Amino acid sequence: xxITIVGTGYVGLVTGTTLAExxxxxxxxxxxxxxxxxxxxxxxxxxxxNLEEMFLRNIQSERLFFTTNLxxxxxxxxxxxxxxxxxxGEDGSADxxxxxxxxxxxxxxxxxxxxxxxxxxxxxxTADRVRETISAKTDISFDVVSNPEFLREGFAVEDSMNPAxxxxxxxSDKAKDIMAQIYQPFTNTGxxxxxxxxxxxxxxxxxxxxxxxxxxxxxxxxxxxxxxVGADVDKVRLGMGSDDRIGHRFLFPGIGYGGSCFPKDVKxxxxxxxxxxxxxxxxxxxxxxxxxxxxxxxxxxxxxxGGNLEGKKIAMWGLAxxxxxxxxxxxxxxxxxxxxxxxxxxxVAYDLIAEENVRKLLGEKISYANTMYDALxxxxxxxxxxxxxxxxxxxxxxxxxxxxxxxxFDGRNMFPLEIPxxxxxxxKSIGRKTVLQESGQK
Numbered sequence: 039x040x041i042t043i044v045g046t047g048y049v050g051l052v053t054g055t056t057l058a059e060x061x062x063x064x065x066x067x068x069x070x071x072x073x074x075x076x077x078x079x080x081x082x083x084x085x086x087x088n089l090e091e092m093f094l095r096n097i098q099s100e101r102l103f104f105t106t107n108l109x110x111x112x113x114x115x116x117x118x119x120x121x122x123x124x125x126x127g128e129d130g131s132a133d134x135x136x137x138x139x140x141x142x143x144x145x146x147x148x149x150x151x152x153x154x155x156x157x158x159x160x161x162x163x164t165a166d167r168v169r170e171t172i173s174a175k176t177d178i179s180f181d182v183v184s185n186p187e188f189l190r191e192g193f194a195v196e197d198s199m200n201p202a203x204x205x206x207x208x209x210s211d212k213a214k215d216i217m218a219q220i221y222q223p224f225t226n227t228g229x230x231x232x233x234x235x236x237x238x239x240x241x242x243x244x245x246x247x248x249x250x251x252x253x254x255x256x257x258x259x260x261x262x263x264x265x266x267v268g269a270d271v272d273k274v275r276l277g278m279g280s281d282d283r284i285g286h287r288f289l290f291p292g293i294g295y296g297g298s299c300f301p302k303d304v305k306x307x308x309x310x311x312x313x314x315x316x317x318x319x320x321x322x323x324x325x326x327x328x329x330x331x332x333x334x335x336x337x338x339x340x341x342x343x344g345g346n347l348e349g350k351k352i353a354m355w356g357l358a359x360x361x362x363x364x365x366x367x368x369x370x371x372x373x374x375x376x377x378x379x380x381x382x383x384x385x386v387a388y389d390l391i392a393e394e395n396v397r398k399l400l401g402e403k404i405s406y407a408n409t410m411y412d413a414l415x416x417x418x419x420x421x422x423x424x425x426x427x428x429x430x431x432x433x434x435x436x437x438x439x440x441x442x443x444x445x446x447f448d449g450r451n452m453f454p455l456e457i458p459x460x461x462x463x464x465x466k467s468i469g470r471k472t473v474l475q476e477s478g479q480k
Contacts, residue, residue: 159306207235260275350418410429415440
């Protein structure tokens with residue numbers, strides 16, 4: 039089948055590459071000429087494990103194409119996926135201007151029946167708005183479908199090729215048949231395709247992400263309570279997760295959630311609820327708790343240094359909002375950097391994957407190290423903000439030689455407590471007892 043993907047951001051590029059891998063001819067459209075030219079040359083504009091190999095394979099197989107010409111791609115395709123940004127406004131509402139602009143353009147350009155697929159995360163009722171926008175520009179028949187994505191950054195290729203389910207919101211039997219044909223390679227292997235109405239499909243995405251945000255935040259609250267009463271959150275989460283009604287995933291405590299999805303989708307669902315006279319109390323609480331959780335270790339760092347961080351050198355391992363991505367949107371590292379700088383600390387950060395994006399945002403407000411150990415030179419403390427695998431088993435002897443103070447503030451619970459304890463480090467993590475230095479604090 040011939041398919042157009044409008045938008046080559048994270049969702050659009052992964053979706054387009056996946057659909058090409060499934061044997062379709064895919065035309066990816068973007069207004070950024072430099073980006074399109076780079077992709078034609080085989081340059082992947084985002085970091086995502088295993089994406090480049092699949093991307094290059096499908097370019098070479100002449101199934102994946104890139105253009106800035108929407109009309110050209112539209113004329114070649116039966117199905118048009120909208121994978122456009124829906125950034126949050128100041129009030130938390132999703133900005134649909136990009137989606138509706140392209141819908142308007144499609145209405146002006148289309149010359150035959152098309153299926154328009156909303157892949158972007160959008161509020162309930164967006165399919166109706168897209169339908170109305172296109173209808174205002176053409177009398178040609180078309181269908182609008184909701185087909186939300188459920189990709190995890192860092193695992194997007196795995197998730198796109200082996201989804202837990204495919205959700206399709208469609209009122210038209212013709213559109214359902216076309217979508218079933220596109221996803222037949224999945225259904226042939228037992229992956230379910232769940233058909234429903236468009237509004238239910240749109241809400242499914244928001245409900246899923248918001249529930250996971252609630253789950254993470256609940257576990258962070260439990261972790262904070264563990265510290266109050268002397269319990270160990272690692273043992274609590276294992277006990278909880280062994281209940282198959284709960285499961286082990288998203289029970290890891292830390293310094294809050296971030297990224298492009300959870301914060302935006304929680305805000306948007308809260309705002310959508312208010313617009314309809316409904317108050318999502320649990321989501322409002324989740325948002326408030328997460329805001330505090332992101333910087334919960336700063337007060338612990340202040341306490342360790344007697345309330346004064348002026349001139350203290352803090353090494354930071356990790357800048358991305360999670361491992362295996364270069365995405366820094368709503369990253370907890372940024373909240374902590376801002377607060378630590380305000381309190382007079384100096385930051386030396388290491389994250390080779392996300393560094394470029396942070397440089398664009400912060401410039402030289404902080405320093406950047408070439409290796410994780412270089413960041414520790416003369417550091418008074420280490421702050422771990424991202425759970426990159428390379429941080430899991432460091433050389434503690436080298437760390438001790440390089441650092442001025444043997445103090446670790448771990449926002450991702452990277453180490454068993456006995457490891458820093460055996461190496462004589464002060465070690466503060468989330469929801470577990472604080473490990474004190476053998477020789478006392480410096």
